[in-house]
Amino acid sequence: MARTIALINNKGGVGKTTSCLNIGVALSLLNKKVLLVDIDPQGNLSDAFISINRVQYTIKNLLEGDISDINQVLIKGVKQNIDLLPSNNLLNGTEEKLLNKMSRETILKRILEPIKNNYDYILIDCPPSLSLLVLNSLTASSEAIIPIATEYHALTGTNTILQTIGQVKQLLNSELRLSGVFITKYDERTNNDREIKEAIQNNFKDLCYKTIIRTNVRIKDATNSHKSVIDLDPQCNGAIDYINLAREIISQEKVIGGVDNGEII
Amino acid sequence: MGKSFSDDIFNNGFNLDSINGLNISKEAIEENKKKATKPKIDISKIDLSEAKKEMQEAKKEQETIQDKSNELNELKDLEKELNRVEKEKPSKEIKETTSENEYYTKKTMIFKSEYLDIIMGLASVKDMEIKNVLNQIIELGINKLKEIDNTLIDKAIKESKKNKSKKENNSLF
Numbered sequence: 255m256a257r258t259i260a261l262i263n264n265k266g267g268v269g270k271t272t273s274c275l276n277i278g279v280a281l282s283l284l285n286k287k288v289l290l291v292d293i294d295p296q297g298n299l300s301d302a303f304i305s306i307n308r309v310q311y312t313i314k315n316l317l318e319g320d321i322s323d324i325n326q327v328l329i330k331g332v333k334q335n336i337d338l339l340p341s342n343n344l345l346n347g348t349e350e351k352l353l354n355k356m357s358r359e360t361i362l363k364r365i366l367e368p369i370k371n372n373y374d375y376i377l378i379d380c381p382p383s384l385s386l387l388v389l390n391s392l393t394a395s396s397e398a399i400i401p402i403a404t405e406y407h408a409l410t411g412t413n414t415i416l417q418t419i420g421q422v423k424q425l426l427n428s429e430l431r432l433s434g435v436f437i438t439k440y441d442e443r444t445n446n447d448r449e450i451k452e453a454i455q456n457n458f459k460d461l462c463y464k465t466i467i468r469t470n471v472r473i474k475d476a477t478n479s480h481k482s483v484i485d486l487d488p489q490c491n492g493a494i495d496y497i498n499l500a501r502e503i504i505s506q507e508k509v510i511g512g513v514d515n516g517e518i519i
Numbered sequence: 520m521g522k523s524f525s526d527d528i529f530n531n532g533f534n535l536d537s538i539n540g541l542n543i544s545k546e547a548i549e550e551n552k553k554k555a556t557k558p559k560i561d562i563s564k565i566d567l568s569e570a571k572k573e574m575q576e577a578k579k580e581q582e583t584i585q586d587k588s589n590e591l592n593e594l595k596d597l598e599k600e601l602n603r604v605e606k607e608k609p610s611k612e613i614k615e616t617t618s619e620n621e622y623y624t625k626k627t628m629i630f631k632s633e634y635l636d637i638i639m640g641l642a643s644v645k646d647m648e649i650k651n652v653l654n655q656i657i658e659l660g661i662n663k664l665k666e667i668d669n670t671l672i673d674k675a676i677k678e679s680k681k682n683k684s685k686k687e688n689n690s691l692f
Binding site: 355356357358359360384385386389393414418421422425426427428429 | 536538539541543544546547548550551554555
């Protein structure tokens with residue numbers, strides 16, 4: 255059965271999509287069978303593999319019920335060991351359509367159920383919000399990972415995320431766990447980043463992954479090229495950090511923590 | 520339009536559970552509750568026949584092992600006994616040899632120790648029994664006496680016969 259991990263943060267620009275892509279590629283290189291689920295209407299994750307405007311069916315069609323068979327939407331072998339459930343900006347109108355549906359929070363879970371056994375890892379790239387699509391992602395997942403960038407107000411809003419995870423665990427998915435947080439965009443040359451890094455590590459303690467994703471111009475280059483940084487420049491710091499992070503994720507035998515009403519337990 | 524006490528904006532058929540302002544569907548909550556309380560393994564659906572079969576086979580194996588173990592212990596006891604007997608056997612032989620030696624030692628106590636040493640030594644060198652060594656030495660002695668005085672031995676034999684009829688005990692010692 256796959257480890258289904260939602261990458262979640264309601265702040266934009268912290269590196270959710272970049273991390274989802276690069277962790278996925280790293281896992282595939284480490285011989286894991288990976289499904290990348292793009293549930294963000296921006297479709298940036300899908301963009302790294304396909305031309306999103308030319309895709310006939312996306313996750314929108316599955317969520318709204320136009321298509322019931324996931325295999326019609328799944329794009330297999332976008333890279334070795336990687337399949338993709340794509341998205342594009344047409345997903346923008348989907349939440350409104352789902353608001354009055356029964357069990358609307360469990361739709362993604364039901365979509366993924368038939369194929370879970372085909373993968374070692376399912377990574378869900380969530381939109382930067384705490385909306386119904388994010389609730390679907392958390393309900394479908396066994397784990398949540400929060401990327402936190404070393405920027406101003408880095409920790410602002412993480413309480414809300416933790417509370418959301420706690421509430422989803424309580425109401426919708428008792429098996430959901432917080433696997434951890436990891437630091438992104440870290441520049442060790444600046445005092446500000448060092449202080450924020452320390453604050454994050456002190457706050458989350460064992461829940462903070464040891465691997466830190468350092469700021470690296472090659473990561474930006476890769477994004478601009480619609481590629482993973484591992485493919486663009488396997489020797490750069492960005493590639494090395496993501497591979498190490500993937501290894502760290504693999505090394506977790508079981509999830510290391512949980513959230514209860516915002517208190518980390 | 521004014522508000523009325525009969526208006527209940529919360530009594531609209533939706534449940535009150537919400538996350539981030541989003542009302543959560545009852546069905547999803549119920550589904551989670553059922554999953555949380557349901558044991559992962561339904562014991563009533565487990566087929567025990569295979570497990571029972573395995574248990575029986577395991578029991579048989581255990582009995583076989585136990586039997587073998589008992590046999591082994593018995594063999595060990597036998598071995599112990601055998602070793603004990605083997606150890607005792609040479610001591611019995613030694614006793615017999617010792618008593619035999621004592622007998623001969625008694626018999627030869629009349630000889631001078633230097634003669635006795637020669638006799639014992641000859642027995643060892645020639646690999647002969649002491650009695651045979653003695654008899655041969657005596658025979659040599661008698662033949663020598665015959666050379667010196669050929670009548671002396673005949674006289675000795677006659678005298679010996681005469682004495683035999685008188686004495687009850689024929690022992691020389």
